Amino acid sequence: MxxxxxxxxxxxxxxxxxxxxxxxxxxxxxxxxxxxxxxxxxxxxxxxxxxxxxxxxxxxxxRPNIKRGNISDEEEDLILRLHKLLGNRWSLIAGRLPGRTDNEIKNYWNSHLSKKINQKQKTQEVSTVQETTPQLKSQGMAPMKEEGAKIVGSSEPTFDVNEFFDFSAEGSSGLEWVNKFLELDEDQWFTDKR
DNA sequence: AACGAAGTCAACCGCTAATTT
DNA sequence: GAAATTAGCGGTTGACTTCGT
Structure with a gap:
């Protein structure tokens, strides 16, 4: 138009x-x-x-109440977890971090976190392929290189969140479902971090 | 001190979704 | 219901800064 x-x-x-x-x-x-x-x-x-x-x-x-710089460890954890859940939905992620903007989170992800994750992913991939390849071969399957990479650090979530959650019914700052999901994910998360 | 490489981040661009006329 | 307008999003760019040689 x-x-x-x-x-x-x-x-x-x-x-x-x-x-x-x-x-x-x-x-x-x-x-x-x-x-x-x-x-x-x-x-x-x-x-x-x-x-x-x-x-x-x-x-x-x-706009008022904007936080600038110095992303805390807690905020970083939250970004990592939300990205794992939502993929590159920066505005949704920013909605869970008061005072942070989607642009800032996107920049932080691209300049800091993506590198961290790539490193972590590389080390995981080596061990995962070593562990799973013999089993997959025995089942006539190729190693899941692409799918495995999606688990951490990809631009897409591992499932279609729209199929699971009705975004239209949630306010941008009242995403109760995220908290619920993150609570469910908490055990796994801290297991990962140990 | 000088230079190039790498990193950072503010801002722009193209597109779609939502809203208004 | 269609067209026009506005809002919002995510990807990308480019200027600036920092770091290493």
């Missing part, structure tokens, strides 16, 4: 890093008018930015 030509299409928007002045303008506008209708916010706040850019800036940096 083609966007309406409102006369602003040819206007060159600012890109790149936000300045303190831009942050201030955006914060002030949202404080008065609320964080709705980003296109309008972008147009009326005096920022030469697109609505998308304003929304991202607000959600990731300017």
């Amino acid at each position: 083609a966007p309406k030509n409102d006369g602003s299409a040819k206007r060159v928007m600012n890109k790149g890093a936000w300045t303190a002045e831009e942050d201030s303008k955006l914060s002030q506008y949202i404080e008065i008018h609320g964080a709705k209708r980003w296109k309008t916010i972008a147009a009326k706040s005096g920022l030469n930015r697109c609505g998308k850019s304003c929304r991202l800036r607000w959600l990731n940096y300017l």
Whole structure:
């Protein structure tokens, strides 16, 4: 679908890093008018930015109660466990970590955790293949290299969570089912960590 | 001190889903 | 119900910083 030509299409928007002045303008506008209708916010706040850019800036940096940096061990554990459960559903994972944004968690995963997991996975794969291959061969099956890799550190969960859980019935911050699942998973988790 | 490689993270892009007209 | 608009998501990029040589 083609966007309406409102006369602003040819206007060159600012890109790149936000300045303190831009942050201030955006914060002030949202404080008065609320964080709705980003296109309008972008147009009326005096920022030469697109609505998308304003929304991202607000959600990731300017909104209240944002935590920055220093992800604790507890938070890291939770991210690992939620990723194991949900895959790359960063916004859902972020919903369980107050003050954290999906972008931050995604970055943290890509720069820190994926490496940790790859290392762990490599060591596990060696032992798993050694243990399972003779048995699988005897059953006429190939070693499950791909499937095995999905257990930890893949971008997809090992099952379709939508088939198991009705996301439409859950608020983003009230995912009771996650806690239940994690409680169920707790024994296994601490067994893994020992 | 200088340089390149690797790591980090803010921001953009493309797409889909949800909502409004 | 269809079209248009808006919101939101995840993947990717690129500028900047840190580290190693």
